[in-house]
Amino acid sequence: MPRNFGQVSRRRFVAGAAGSGAAIVAPAVFTGARAADELKMATFFPLSGPAALFGPTGTACTRLAVDEINAAGGIGGRKVTIVPADGGAPPAEAAKAAIRLMLRDKVELVVGSHNSAVREAIVAALKGKIPYVYTPLYEGGECNPNVYVTADTPQQQVQPSITWLARTLGAKTYYLIGNDYVWPRKTNEQAKKYIAEAGGSVVGEEYVPLGAPNKFEDAVTRIKAKNPDLVVITLVGGDNVNFNRTFAGFGLDKSIKRISYLLEELTLLGIGDKSSNGLYSAMSYFVNEKSEANAKFKASFAKAFAPKPPPLSMLGVDSYSGVYCAKALIEKAGGTGDAGRLMAASNALRYRTATGTAVMTNRHVVKDMFLAECKGTSFEIVETFKAVAHGQACS
Amino acid sequence: MDPILTTNILNVVYEVSTLAVVVLGLAVVFGLLNVMNLAHGEFVMIGAYCAFFVQTQDLPFLAAVPLALLVCGFIGLVVERILVRPLYARPFDTLLATWGLSMLLREAVEAIYGRGFRSVATPLTGSVDVLGAGYPAYRLLLTAVSIALVAGLVWWFVQSATGRRIRAVVNNPELAGSVGIPVTALARNTFVFGCCLAALAGVMLAPLLPVNPTLGLDFILKSFFVLVVGGLGSLVGLISGAGVIGGVESVVSAVSDRTWGYSTVLVIAILFLWLRPNGLFPRT
Amino acid sequence: MTGAANGEVFSFAGVTGGYGATTVVRGVHGAIAAGEACCVLGRNGVGKTTLMRLLTGHLLLRSGTVRLAGQPLDGLAPDERHRLGLVYCPQDRPVFDNLSVRDNLTLMGPIDAGRHAPLLAAFPVLEARMAQSSGTLSGGERKLLSFVRGIAEPGRLLLLDEPSEGVQQENVERMAGFLREAKAAGRALLVVEQNLAFARDIADRVIVMDRGEVVLAGSAAEIDEDTLAAHLQV
Numbered sequence: 001m002p003r004n005f006g007q008v009s010r011r012r013f014v015a016g017a018a019g020s021g022a023a024i025v026a027p028a029v030f031t032g033a034r035a036a037d038e039l040k041m042a043t044f045f046p047l048s049g050p051a052a053l054f055g056p057t058g059t060a061c062t063r064l065a066v067d068e069i070n071a072a073g074g075i076g077g078r079k080v081t082i083v084p085a086d087g088g089a090p091p092a093e094a095a096k097a098a099i100r101l102m103l104r105d106k107v108e109l110v111v112g113s114h115n116s117a118v119r120e121a122i123v124a125a126l127k128g129k130i131p132y133v134y135t136p137l138y139e140g141g142e143c144n145p146n147v148y149v150t151a152d153t154p155q156q157q158v159q160p161s162i163t164w165l166a167r168t169l170g171a172k173t174y175y176l177i178g179n180d181y182v183w184p185r186k187t188n189e190q191a192k193k194y195i196a197e198a199g200g201s202v203v204g205e206e207y208v209p210l211g212a213p214n215k216f217e218d219a220v221t222r223i224k225a226k227n228p229d230l231v232v233i234t235l236v237g238g239d240n241v242n243f244n245r246t247f248a249g250f251g252l253d254k255s256i257k258r259i260s261y262l263l264e265e266l267t268l269l270g271i272g273d274k275s276s277n278g279l280y281s282a283m284s285y286f287v288n289e290k291s292e293a294n295a296k297f298k299a300s301f302a303k304a305f306a307p308k309p310p311p312l313s314m315l316g317v318d319s320y321s322g323v324y325c326a327k328a329l330i331e332k333a334g335g336t337g338d339a340g341r342l343m344a345a346s347n348a349l350r351y352r353t354a355t356g357t358a359v360m361t362n363r364h365v366v367k368d369m370f371l372a373e374c375k376g377t378s379f380e381i382v383e384t385f386k387a388v389a390h391g392q393a394c395s
Numbered sequence: 396m397d398p399i400l401t402t403n404i405l406n407v408v409y410e411v412s413t414l415a416v417v418v419l420g421l422a423v424v425f426g427l428l429n430v431m432n433l434a435h436g437e438f439v440m441i442g443a444y445c446a447f448f449v450q451t452q453d454l455p456f457l458a459a460v461p462l463a464l465l466v467c468g469f470i471g472l473v474v475e476r477i478l479v480r481p482l483y484a485r486p487f488d489t490l491l492a493t494w495g496l497s498m499l500l501r502e503a504v505e506a507i508y509g510r511g512f513r514s515v516a517t518p519l520t521g522s523v524d525v526l527g528a529g530y531p532a533y534r535l536l537l538t539a540v541s542i543a544l545v546a547g548l549v550w551w552f553v554q555s556a557t558g559r560r561i562r563a564v565v566n567n568p569e570l571a572g573s574v575g576i577p578v579t580a581l582a583r584n585t586f587v588f589g590c591c592l593a594a595l596a597g598v599m600l601a602p603l604l605p606v607n608p609t610l611g612l613d614f615i616l617k618s619f620f621v622l623v624v625g626g627l628g629s630l631v632g633l634i635s636g637a638g639v640i641g642g643v644e645s646v647v648s649a650v651s652d653r654t655w656g657y658s659t660v661l662v663i664a665i666l667f668l669w670l671r672p673n674g675l676f677p678r679t
Numbered sequence: 680m681t682g683a684a685n686g687e688v689f690s691f692a693g694v695t696g697g698y699g700a701t702t703v704v705r706g707v708h709g710a711i712a713a714g715e716a717c718c719v720l721g722r723n724g725v726g727k728t729t730l731m732r733l734l735t736g737h738l739l740l741r742s743g744t745v746r747l748a749g750q751p752l753d754g755l756a757p758d759e760r761h762r763l764g765l766v767y768c769p770q771d772r773p774v775f776d777n778l779s780v781r782d783n784l785t786l787m788g789p790i791d792a793g794r795h796a797p798l799l800a801a802f803p804v805l806e807a808r809m810a811q812s813s814g815t816l817s818g819g820e821r822k823l824l825s826f827v828r829g830i831a832e833p834g835r836l837l838l839l840d841e842p843s844e845g846v847q848q849e850n851v852e853r854m855a856g857f858l859r860e861a862k863a864a865g866r867a868l869l870v871v872e873q874n875l876a877f878a879r880d881i882a883d884r885v886i887v888m889d890r891g892e893v894v895l896a897g898s899a900a901e902i903d904e905d906t907l908a909a910h911l912q913v
Contacts, residue, residue, distance in 0.1 A: 050609070053510040180654060208653040213613030217406040218648040218656070225399045241512050241605035249531045249603065251522050270512020270605045274520070311511060377514075559782050566777040569737055572757030573767040574828070575787050579756060 039078040039336070041066070041326070042101040044112035044122065045319070046088030050211065050237050051114065053266055057316025058113050059084065064304050065323035075327045076335070083107055087114030091121035098125040108336040111135065111322045113315060116182055123147055128339050131329065135322035136315055137262065137283065139186035143394035146339040148346055149364050150318065150325050152284050154190035155391030157261050161282035161371050162191060162232075164383055166198035169257055171229035173203045177219060177243065178234030180207035187234050187261055203228050214239050216246040224252055233260035241270035248275035264313040269377050276374035284367050285314040286379045289355050297354040321353035325360065328352075364390035398528035403649045405530050405538070411641035412541035413600060415634055418618045419545060420592030422633045425622070426565055427585045430479055430489045434497035435618065436611025437504075438467045438590045442597020443606045444504055447513045456518035459601070463594035470500075471590030475583050483582070497611065505608040517602040537599055544595075549630050561585065620664040626674025635675050639663065686712040688867035689836050693743035696733045697891075702741065703729040705891045709869075711884070713835070716858065716868035718878040718899070721888035722911060727871045728770055730888070731840045734869070735767045736760050747836060766832045770840035770871070773825030776814035780805055783813050784828055794831040801853050802827060819845035823854075830857055837861065839870045843877050855880045875907070887911075 045058035066080045074080055083105050085097040094114070098121075101107045110132040112122060119134055119142065126132055128145035137152035165171050174195050178184025184207065192202055203226045208214045220243075223231060235243050240260060247253060253275065260267075263281035271279070287298070297320070302309050310316070328351035333341040349360040358365045369388045372379035421435045445463035446456065474496060482489045519536055522529040552558035564571040564578055572578045604610060617640060625636020640660055648656030667674060690710040697703035704726040711717045719727050732738040734745055736757040745752045747763050757767070774783050784790060799806040802823055808816065813824060826842050843851045851874070858868060858881045872878040878885070885902055887895035887910045895902065895910055 053512070053607070056510075206652045209657050212653070212657050213617060214653055214657075215410065215645075215648075216653075217409065218403070218645060219653065221399060221402045221406060221649065224402070238512070238605040238607065238609075241514075245514070245603060245605070249517065249534065251529060251531065266511050270514050270607070272514025272516065274516050275514070311509075556786075559778060559786060562777055563775045563786055566775045567772055569757075570769060570772060570775065572737070573735060573761060573769065575758050575761035577758045579758075 037078055038081045039075050039109065039330075040083055040105060040107040041080050041109045041111060041323070042083045042085055042098070042105070042107040043319070044085050044087030044094060044098075044110065044114050044118065046114055047084070047086040049088035051315075052088050053237070054113070054313065054315040055088065056310040057266075057313055058319045060305055060310045061301070061316050061318075061320040062111065062323055064301055065320045067304065068300070069323065069327055076331050080323075087112055087118055089118070091117045094118045095121040095125040098122045102126060102130060109133070109326055109330070111319055111326060113319045113322070131326065131336060131339075131342050133322045133326050133329075135318035137318075139183045140190075140390075140392055141186070143363070143392070146342060147363065148325060148329060148360065149392070150322050150358070150360075151364075152367070152369070153364060153390045153392060154187040154261075156284070156367065156369050156388045157282045158187060158190045159194050159391075160369055160383075160385040160388055161259060161280070162194040163198055164371055164385075165230060165257070165259060165280065166195070166200055169229065171198075171257065172200050173226070173228040174200050174230050174232055175203055175223050175226055175228040176205040176232045176234070177223075178207050179210040179236055179239055181210045183236075183262075184234030188232070191232050200229075208235070208239060210236070210239075214242065216243045217250075219243070220246050220250045220252060223247070223256070224250065228256060231256060231258045233258055234262065235260070236262050237267065238270075240267050244271045244279060245275045248277065253277045253279070263374075264315055265379070266311055266313045266315075268374060268379070269311075271374075271377075273376035276376065279374040280371060280382075281374070281379060282369060282371045283314050284369055285317050285354060286370055286372050286381060287312045287317075288372070288379050289370060289381060291355045293356045294354055317354050321351070321358065324352040325349070325358075325365075329360075359387075362390070362392050362394045364392040364394065366390060396526050396528075398526070401526045401528035402530060403645075405525060405528070405535070406649065407642055407645045409534050409538045410645040411638050412538050412545065413596070414617065414621065414641040415545050415637035416541045416596045416599070417593070417614050418621045418633055418637055419548065420589035420596070421618050422622060422625075422627070422630070423592070424586055424589035425627055426629075427561055428479070428483065428582050429486060430483070430586070431486070431493070432479075432586075432589065433490060433493040433615060434474075434500060434611075435589070435593050436613070436615040437497045437500035438471070438593035438611070439597040439600070439614050440504065440606075440608065440611035441467055441470070441500065442594035443515070443601035443604060443610060444508060444513070444597075445594070446515045446598045446601035447508075447606055450515055456516075456602075459598045460595065463598045464591045467590045467594035468587050471587040472583070474590075475586040479586060480579075480583070497615075501608045501611070508608070510608060513606040515601040515606060533602060537603075540599065545634065549634075552630060557581075617660075620660060622674070623664050624667050624674055626676040629676050632674055632676030639675075687749075688713050689745075689747055689869065691734060691743065691745045694730065694733055694740060694745065695743050696738050696741045697726075697729060698738070703891050704733060706743070707886075707888070707891075707893050709884075709886050709893075709896065711836070711867040711869055713865045713867055714862050715883045716862055716870060716881045717884040717886060718882035719869065719871045719886045719888060720873075720875075720878060720907070720911060723873075725888045726891040727888055728840055729891075731767070731769070731838055731869075731871060735765065735838060761834070764834040765836050765838065766829050766834035767838045768825045768829040768840065768842060770844065774813045774816075774821045774828070776812070776816075776821070778813060779810055780813050780816070780824060781809040783824055784831070791831065794833075795827070798827045798831055798857065801857070802850060804850075817845070819847060819850075822846050823850060826854055826857075830861060835865070836867045836869070839868070841871055841873060843872065843874045851877055875911070 043062050045055045046052045047055045070079050108130055112134055113136045116138055123144045131146050133148045135150045140153040142149050176188045257278045259280040265287050328349055329346055330336050333345035346360050346363050350357055358367050366387050369385040370381045371383040372381045424430055424432050442463040446459040449459040478492050482492055517533045519533040521532050523532045523535055560576045620640045621636035624639045625632035644656040644660045647659045687710050692708040694707040695705050707730055721727050733740055752760055805824055822844055823846055882899040885899050886893055
C-alpha cells in the first residue's frame with residue numbers, strides 16, 4: 001500500500017521551516033507527533049556466529065551516520081531510529097526477524113551487512129515492500145525490486161586488480177583457493193575470465209568447506225608443488241587468517257604473491273606482520289585511504305565512540321555509506337512507500353560515503369577501488385582505480 | 396624422495412601428533428572421571444591467549460607456558476570443585492554444565508580481548524631441510540614436542556605409582572577408595588592436569604592459529620571424533636584414534652582436497668558410532 | 680560411653696541404610712575389641728554386604744553411628760577411613776583386574792619383607808603369578824590376592840566380606856591361621872561368612888542377621904550349633 005506522499009511533503013516542509021535555529025526548539029514543539037514522525041530503520045549486522053567480529057563496527061558506523069543525519073534534520077525531515085537485528089543468525093531466523101520488523105515494528109527501511117544467504121532470505125521476506133540497502137562486498141547479481149546494493153562487486157574488485165598485478169608483477173600462473181560457497185565461486189568465475197584476458201593461466205583451483213575447522217598444510221603443499229606466480233584467495237575470516245599464516249610458515253611468501261578479496265584490517269591483524277609479506281587486497285575502503293573525507297570520517301568516528309572506539313574495517317564502514325545512500329534515495333523519491341519511485345530515484349543517485357561521494361546506477365554503485373599491499377598489519381594503497389563500473393545490469 | 400611427498404608425510408605426522416596432544420587431556424579426564432569436558436577446547440583457547448598476552452608484554456614466548464598452566468590450572472581447580480565434583484555421578488548434567496562453562500569462558504575472553512583475531516609470532520622462524528624438503532622449523536619442533544609429550548605421558552602412566560593408582564581408580568573406583576587411594580584428590584588433580592594439558596596445547600599451537608574466542612570450538616568436535624574412533628578405554632585407543640582421524644583427514648586432503656578430507660572423517664565417525672560404538676579399543 | 684577405653688576398637692549402633700529409597704539394613708549394632716574377631720552370619724540377601732558398605736563409607740548411613748577407636752567416622756570417605764586404620768576386602772570385584780598381581784599388592788607401597796613374605800610363601804599360587812594380570816586369576820585366587828593385600832596392611836581393623844568364597848580348602852585353613860595371628864597381634868576383625876566351619880574356627884563373637892536386622896548376637900562360645908543352624912536354614 002503506497003504511503004500518502006502529501007504527508008511526507010508536509011513533514012519536509014515542517015523540517016525546512018524549523019530550519020537551523022529552530023532545531024533546538026523542535027523537540028519540545030513536536031513531542032506528541034514525534035513517535036509517528038520517526039523513520040524506523042532496521043539493521044542486520046552479524047551479532048552472533050563467525051562474522052560477529054564485524055558486528056560492533058557496523059553497529060557503530062550506523063550509529064554515527066544516523067546521529068549525523070538526525071543532527072542535520074533527519075531523512076526528509078524525519079528523525080531516524082535504529083531497530084537492530086542479527087544478521088549472523090541462520091537465514092530462516094533473519095527472514096522471520098525481517099517480517100516481524102516490517103509488520104509489527106513498522107520499519108520503513110532495512111540496511112544490512114551480512115552474507116548472501118541471509119540477504120536472499122531477507123529479500124524473499126520483504127518482497128520489495130520496503131527499501132533494502134545491502135552494503136558489504138558480494139558476488140553480484142542481486143536485482144530484486146526495491147533492493148539497493150552499495151557493495152563491491154567481483155567486476156570492481158577483481159578486474160582492475162588482476163589486470164594491474166598481471167602487468168606489474170608479470171604474473172602468468174594463478175592458483176585459486178576459496179571457501180566453498182557462492183561468493184568465492186562467482187568471484188573466481190570472474191577472476192578466471194580476467195586472468196585469461198591478461199594472458200595468464202589457472203594452474204589450480206580448490207575450495208574448502210565453509211565453517212569447518214580447516215587446516216591448510218595440504219593446500220599450501222599443493223601450491224608449493226605448482227609454484228604459481230599469484231594465489232587468488234577468496235577465503236573468509238579464520239580460514240583466511242589460517243591459510244595465510246600457514247602459507248608464510250612454509251616460506252612461500254618469499255616467492256609467491258597473494259591477493260585476497262576479503263581482507264580488511266581485522267583479518268590482517270590476525271594474519272600478523274610475519275605472514276603478510278607479498279599479500280594484496282582490493283576493496284573500496286581501507287582505513288589508511290588518504291582522502292580528506294576519510295580523515296574527517298575517522299575523526300568523527302573516534303570522537304563519537306571515545307574512549308574505546310571499535311576497530312574500523314571495510315566491513316562496518318560499508319554501512320555508514322549505506323545509511324547515507326538510503327537517505328539520498330528516500331529524499332529523492334520523496335518517501336519510502338513507493339518502490340517504483342524509489343527504484344527510479346536510484347538511477348544516477350549521488351550520496352555520501354566515508355571517502356567522498358558515490359553514484360548509483362542499476363541499483364549498484366560505480367566507485368573508486370583501491371589496491372593495497374600489506375605492510376605489516378596495515379595496508380598501503382598502491383593503486384587507485386577511478387570510477388570502476390560494477391558490471392551489473394539491474395533495471 | 397620427492398620433496399612434495401616428504402612434505403605431505405610430515406604434514407600427516409604433524410597433524411596426528413598435535414591432535415593427540417589436544418585430545419590427551421580430554422581422554423585422561425574422561426577415562427578417570429567419566430566426565431566429558433565440553434569446555435576442553437576453551438582451555439586450549441585460553442592457552443593460546445596466554446601466548447598472545449606474553450607477546451604484548453614483550454616477554455619471551457616460553458613465558459606463556461607457566462602462565463597458561465597457572466591460569467588454566469587455577470580455573471580447572473575451581474571448576475572441578477564447584478561444577479564437576481557435585482555432578483560426578485550424572486554424566487548428562489556434566490555435559491550441560493561444561494557446555495555452559497565453555498560459553499562462559501568464551502564470553503569472558505571476549506570481554507577482555509574482543510572478538511577479533513590476534514596473531515602470535517612464531518618463536519622459531521625459518522625452515523629445516525628434511526630429505527630435500529624445506530619444512531617450517533616451528534612445526535617440526537612442535538611435532539617433536541608433541542610426540543615427546545604423548546610418549547612421556549604414556550610412559551609415566553604405565554610405570555609411575557600415580558599412573559598405577561589412576562588405572563586402579565578407572566578399573567574399580569570402590570576398591571580404590573578402600574585401599575587408601577585418595578580418590579577425590581586424584582580426581583581433582585586429574586581434572587586440573589587435563590586442563591593444563593589443553594592449556595599447553597593452546598600455547599604450542601597459538602603461533603599457527605587464528606587466535607580468537609571461538610578457537611576452542613574447532614577442537615572439540617575433532618577431539619570427539621578421535622574418542623569415537625579410538626574408544627574411551629586407553630591411551631592406545633587415543634593414539635590410534637588420533638592416527639585414524641588426523642591421518643585420514645590429512646592424507647585424503649593431500650591427495651584430493653579438504654572437502655573430501657573433512658567428509659571422509661565425518662563418514663568414518665558415523666560408521667564407528669553405528670557399527671562399532673565402543674571404538675577400536677573399548678574399555679574392558 | 681563405650682570407646683577405646685574398655686578395649687573396643689570398633690563399634691557401631693543403629694546402623695540403617697540401603698540403596699535409594701529402599702532400606703536394606705535397619706538398626707544394626709555391634710562392637711569389636713582389639714584381638715577379637717566378630718563374624719556376621721546370615722542367609723543370602725539379608726544385608727550383610729550392605730552393612731559392610733555402610734561401615735566402610737561406600738554407602739551413606741541413613742542413621743546410626745560408626746566409631747573407630749572412639750572416633751566417629753560420619754561423613755568420612757573410604758580412603759579417609761583407610762588412613763585411620765580401617766582395612767576392607769570386599770566380596771565383589773575384590774582386586775584391580777587390570778593390574779598385575781604385584782601392582783595390586785604394591786599400589787600404596789613396596790613389598791614388605793616382614794609382612795608380605797610369609798603370606799606369599801604360604802600362597803605360592805600368587806607368588807608364581809606376580810607379573811601376571813590379576814584379571815587372569817580364578818575367582819578364588821582373586822579372593823586370596825585380596826586377602827593377602829588386606830592382611831598385609833597395618834590397619835588395626837580388618838573388614839572381610841566372604842574371604843573364603845571360592846578358595847581351596849587348604850588355603851582357607853591357611854587363611855584362618857593368618858587371621859588368628861592377626862588377632863594375637865591385637866587387630867580387630869569383622870568377617871562376613873557363609874562357611875560356618877571357617878567362622879567357628881576364628882570367631883569370638885557372632886552377629887546373625889535376618890532381613891536387615893540383628894536377630895542373634897553373642898559370644899561364639901555361648902551360641903550352640905543348633906540355634907545357629909536354625910537361623911541360617913532357608
